[in-house]
Amino acid sequence: MKAVLFSLLAACGTGAVGGGETTALPAHQTRMLDTTPKERRRMVPPEVYLRAYLAWFGGLVPLDVQNRARPKGLFDAWDDYLSALGLPDYKTDLPRQNQSNTLMLATLGRLGEALCVRAAEHDLHGGKTPLEQRVVFAFEMPAANAGPEAAFAERFDVLHRTFLGYPVKLAPGDRAERFHALYKDVAARHASVKGPLTADETGWVAVCTALIEHPEAELY
Amino acid sequence: MMKRRTFLQLLGAGSATLAMRRPLFAATTDAPADEFFVFIHASGGWDVTLWADPRNERKGLVEPASTDNTDPAPLSHWKPTKLDGDTDTFEILSPANSGLRFGPGIGDLIDLHDRFTVVNGLAMNTVSHPDGTSFSCTGRHLAGGRSPAASIDVALTNELGTMQLLPDVSINFPSAYIGEHLDRRAIPLRVANAGVMAKSLARSDAYLRDDDRAAITALLSEEAHALAGHSVYPETFERLASQEQALPRLLGDQLKTVFTQKALQDAYPAFDYKAKNTGNGALGAAFAVEAMKRNLVRCMGFSLGGLDTHNQNYKQHAHTQQEIFGTIASLVKLLDATPHPNKHGVKLSEHTHILVFSDFCRTPQINLSGGRDHYPNNSALVISPRFVANKAFGKTDHEQVLPADASLDFSDGPRPISPPDLLATFLAAFAIEPRKYLRDGEVVKAMLRA
Numbered sequence: 001m002k003a004v005l006f007s008l009l010a011a012c013g014t015g016a017v018g019g020g021e022t023t024a025l026p027a028h029q030t031r032m033l034d035t036t037p038k039e040r041r042r043m044v045p046p047e048v049y050l051r052a053y054l055a056w057f058g059g060l061v062p063l064d065v066q067n068r069a070r071p072k073g074l075f076d077a078w079d080d081y082l083s084a085l086g087l088p089d090y091k092t093d094l095p096r097q098n099q100s101n102t103l104m105l106a107t108l109g110r111l112g113e114a115l116c117v118r119a120a121e122h123d124l125h126g127g128k129t130p131l132e133q134r135v136v137f138a139f140e141m142p143a144a145n146a147g148p149e150a151a152f153a154e155r156f157d158v159l160h161r162t163f164l165g166y167p168v169k170l171a172p173g174d175r176a177e178r179f180h181a182l183y184k185d186v187a188a189r190h191a192s193v194k195g196p197l198t199a200d201e202t203g204w205v206a207v208c209t210a211l212i213e214h215p216e217a218e219l220y
Numbered sequence: 221m222m223k224r225r226t227f228l229q230l231l232g233a234g235s236a237t238l239a240m241r242r243p244l245f246a247a248t249t250d251a252p253a254d255e256f257f258v259f260i261h262a263s264g265g266w267d268v269t270l271w272a273d274p275r276n277e278r279k280g281l282v283e284p285a286s287t288d289n290t291d292p293a294p295l296s297h298w299k300p301t302k303l304d305g306d307t308d309t310f311e312i313l314s315p316a317n318s319g320l321r322f323g324p325g326i327g328d329l330i331d332l333h334d335r336f337t338v339v340n341g342l343a344m345n346t347v348s349h350p351d352g353t354s355f356s357c358t359g360r361h362l363a364g365g366r367s368p369a370a371s372i373d374v375a376l377t378n379e380l381g382t383m384q385l386l387p388d389v390s391i392n393f394p395s396a397y398i399g400e401h402l403d404r405r406a407i408p409l410r411v412a413n414a415g416v417m418a419k420s421l422a423r424s425d426a427y428l429r430d431d432d433r434a435a436i437t438a439l440l441s442e443e444a445h446a447l448a449g450h451s452v453y454p455e456t457f458e459r460l461a462s463q464e465q466a467l468p469r470l471l472g473d474q475l476k477t478v479f480t481q482k483a484l485q486d487a488y489p490a491f492d493y494k495a496k497n498t499g500n501g502a503l504g505a506a507f508a509v510e511a512m513k514r515n516l517v518r519c520m521g522f523s524l525g526g527l528d529t530h531n532q533n534y535k536q537h538a539h540t541q542q543e544i545f546g547t548i549a550s551l552v553k554l555l556d557a558t559p560h561p562n563k564h565g566v567k568l569s570e571h572t573h574i575l576v577f578s579d580f581c582r583t584p585q586i587n588l589s590g591g592r593d594h595y596p597n598n599s600a601l602v603i604s605p606r607f608v609a610n611k612a613f614g615k616t617d618h619e620q621v622l623p624a625d626a627s628l629d630f631s632d633g634p635r636p637i638s639p640p641d642l643l644a645t646f647l648a649a650f651a652i653e654p655r656k657y658l659r660d661g662e663v664v665k666a667m668l669r670a
Contacts, residue, residue, distance in 0.1 A: 038452050038453070039453075040453040040455075040456050041451070041453065041456040041457070042456075072424050072426045072427075073422070073424040073426070074424050074426075074427075076419055080416060080419050081416065081419070081420065082412070083410055083411045083412040083416065084411050084416050084417075084419075084420045089412050091412075092392055092412040092413075094392060094410065094412055097410055098397075099397050099404070099407045100407070100460070100463070101407045101408070101409050101410075101463065102386075102409065102463045102466045102467060102470060103409040103411065103417065103420055103470075105463055105464065105467060106420050106421055106467060106470055106471065107420040109433075109467070110420060110422070110423065113423070113427075113428060113433075117427045117428075172446060172447065172450050173446045175443065175446075178439055178442060178443070179439070181439075182435055182436065182439050185432075185435050186428070186432045186435065189429075189431060189432065195426070195427065196426060196427065197427060202427060202428065202432075205427060205428060206428060206432055206435070206436055209428070209436055210436045210439055210440060213436070213440055214440065214443060215440065215443060215444045215447055215457055215460050215461075216447070218460070219456060219457075219460070
C-alpha cells in the first residue's frame with residue numbers, strides 16, 4: 001500500500017503543471033448591423049414638388065410661373081392641370097392622388113421643360129445676364145484649356161447641386177457621362193437648326209429638364 | 221425514398237384537387253386581353269323609381285313622380301296616366317318580349333333593353349355621397365374617410381390591363397388604388413376631364429423636339445434602373461422606370477392630336493356635348509371609344525352627373541336621367557359601329573363590358589322642398605355579353621322601396637343583393653378570383669351566361 005502511495009506521489013511530482021501562457025479564446029464572428037431606418041421611396045407630395053419648382057426658378061409666385069411659361073405654347077393655366085398633377089381639384093370634387101402615374105410625370109415634365117426653357121433664355125441666351133443674377137444656369141464658362149468632358153462636368157455639377165442637392169462626384173454610377181451624352185446628342189441635333197436658342201443652350205435645356213424630372217428629385 | 225411513379229401520382233392528384241377547388245375561375249372562356257371595360261358613375265344618387273324600379277302609385281311611403289313634382293315636357297318616354305285630380309303620373313314602360321319594366325328616365329336606352337341586365341334592391345347601408353360611391357365601386361364602406369379597398373377598374377386593370385399604354389383612365393371617376401399587391405401600372409390616370417389628357421401630352425416644338433424628349437426619358441429610365449440597383453427597395457425605382465419608358469409613346473404626335481376636345485367632338489358628333497349635366501361626361505365617353513378603338517386602354521371610368529336633387533331641381537331629375545341614359549345609348553351604338561382593334565370582323569361592343577352605378581337612390585317620398593333626399597337602396601345596370609341580358613335581378617318592397625330578399629340562394633341565407641355581390645360577379649365573369657380584391661360579396665352565378 002505504501003509503495004503504491006509513494007509511486008503515485010512520485011508520478012505527481014514529475015512534470016508538475018505550471019502556469020503557461022494564456023491565449024484569448026477565439027472571438028465570435030462579428031457582423032455589422034445596419035440599424036438605419038429604411039423606408040420605400042415615396043413620391044414627393046405635388047405641393048412640395050411645385051414649391052421646389054418655384055424656388056428653383058427664382059422664387060416666383062404661381063401666377064408668375066404661369067405667365068412666364070405660357071408663351072410659345074409651353075404651358076397653359078394651372079387650373080387645367082390640377083388633377084393631372086395629383087393635386088385636389090375642388091371645382092370637380094376630385095381628391096388628392098396618392099400615387100404617381102405616367103400622366104403626372106408627363107404633366108410635371110411639361111412644366112419642367114417650360115421653366116428650363118425660360119431659365120435658359122434668361123441666364124444663357126445672349127450672355128448678358130451677370131452671374132449673380134442667374135437663377136439656374138449659374139456657372140462661369142470653363143477655362144479655355146479644359147477638355148470638353150471636364151468643362152461639362154464642372155457646369156453640370158452646378159445644376160446637380162441645385163436640383164438634387166449634392167455634388168455629382170457623389171452620385172452613383174456614371175451619371176456625369178450619361179448626361180454629357182444627352183447634352184452632346186441634343187446639341188448636335190440642333191446644330192444645323194435655326195431656333196430661338198443656340199444648340200449649346202438647347203443642350204443645357206435638355207440637361208436641366210432631365211435633372212428636374214430625375215427620380216431622385218421626384219422621390220424621397 | 222419516394223418512387224418516381226408515386227411522385228407523379230401524387231403530383232397529378234394534387235393538380236386535380238387544385239383544379240377542382242376553383243372551377244369558376246379556372247375556365248377563361250376568351251382571351252381576356254381583348255376585353256374592354258367602361259365604368260360609369262351616375263353621380264349624385266338617382267331616383268330608381270324613375271327608371272329601373274318604376275313606381276306610379278301612391279303606396280306606403282311612395283309618392284310617385286307626377287306632374288306636381290316633375291317637368292314631363294322634355295321627356296321623350298313620358299306617357300301620362302291619371303294619378304288623381306288634375307295630376308298625371310307616368311305609364312310604366314314594358315318592352316315586348318321582356319320582363320323588364322322601366323320609368324321614363326330610361327330614355328332612348330330602352331331600345332337596347334334586350335342587351336342589358338338590371339340589378340335592383342342593392343343594399344347600400346349608407347346615405348352619404350362619398351361612402352355610397354366608394355361602396356358601389358370598391359365593395360367597402362369608407363374607413364376614416366378613405367377607401368380601404370381597390371376599385372373595380374383598378375382590380376380589372378391589375379389583372380388584364382397592365383400592358384396597355386393607358387391601362388386605366390379615370391375621368392372624374394372615383395377610382396381607388398389600394399393594396400401592396402397591385403401592379404403600379406394599374407394606377408388610374410385620374411383627370412377632371414378628357415381634354416386635360418391632350419393638354420398634358422402637348423409639347424411645343426419651338427425648343428426641344430420629340431427626339432430630344434425621347435433621349436431624356438431614356439436617360440431617366442437608365443438612371444432609375446441604376447438607382448434600383450443600389451436601393452434596398454428597388455421596385456419603386458423600377459416602376460418609375462417603366463412609367464418613364466411609356467412616356468415617349470404617350471408624347472407621340474398621334475395621341476396629342478386625337479384626344480383634344482375639338483378632335484373628339486368632331487370624331488363623335490353623336491354625343492350631346494352641350495347637355496347641361498352630362499356634356500363633360502359625354503367627352504369622356506368619346507375618349508373611351510377612341511382609346512378602345514386604338515387599343516390603348518383596358519378600363520375607362522367616367523362620371524355623368526347632376527342627380528343630387530333635394531329641392532325644386534328634382535323637377536329636372538328625370539330629364540337628367542334621360543340625358544345620362546341617352547349618352548350610354550349613344551356609346552353602345554358607337555361601339556356597335558366600331559371594329560375591335562385586335563379581332564377581325566368583330567364589333568367592339570362584343571368585347572366591351574359596361575357597369576353603371578350611382579351613390580344610392582332617392583327617397584320614395586317628396587320632401588318639404590319638393591325634392592327627394594338620400595335613401596339606402598340602389599339599382600345598377602350592366603351591359604355585357606358575359607351577363608344574362610334582358611333580365612332584372614333583386615327587388616325592393618312595395619311600400620318603402622327598401623332592398624328585399626333577392627331569392628338568390630346566398631350562402632348566408634335570404635338577403636338582398638349588395639354592391640360587393642355585384643362586383644364579385646363582375647370579376648368572376650372574367651375568371652378573376654373575387655377574394656383577391658373583395659373582402660365581401662358572393663358571386664351570383666345566375667347573372668352570368670353559361
